Amino acid sequence: MRSMVRASRVGAESSTLAFCVMPKKKLPVIAEPAPGTRAVLCATADFKGPLLQGLGPLKLVCGKCGYVLVRGVNGVEHTNVVLQCPSCRSYNDAAKLLVN
Numbered sequence: 001m002r003s004m005v006r007a008s009r010v011g012a013e014s015s016t017l018a019f020c021v022m023p024k025k026k027l028p029v030i031a032e033p034a035p036g037t038r039a040v041l042c043a044t045a046d047f048k049g050p051l052l053q054g055l056g057p058l059k060l061v062c063g064k065c066g067y068v069l070v071r072g073v074n075g076v077e078h079t080n081v082v083l084q085c086p087s088c089r090s091y092n093d094a095a096k097l098l099v100n
């Protein structure tokens, strides 16, 4: 005689979806910095995706259009960095954003 073991529990948890929503922060939009004053991270015209990517819990989005500029940071410490949005080309000030 053969006995069949069924994995009856498989899928029992599937109705409880755990959404992990990454908190996001909008960066302030600034005018184009004067040459040599700030470190500007800009993307080429056909670039897609975040300019910076890490493993942290936070994402930073463009203050004008909401494009995700940085994904997975722990927070922005003091930087001199300006991020140019690949989508709308506006300049986002990452130095003024202090998390914690």
Ligand SMILES: [Zn+2]
Residues within 6 Å of the ligand: 062, 063, 064, 065, 066, 067, 085, 086, 087, 088, 089, 090
């Ligand atoms: Zn933008």
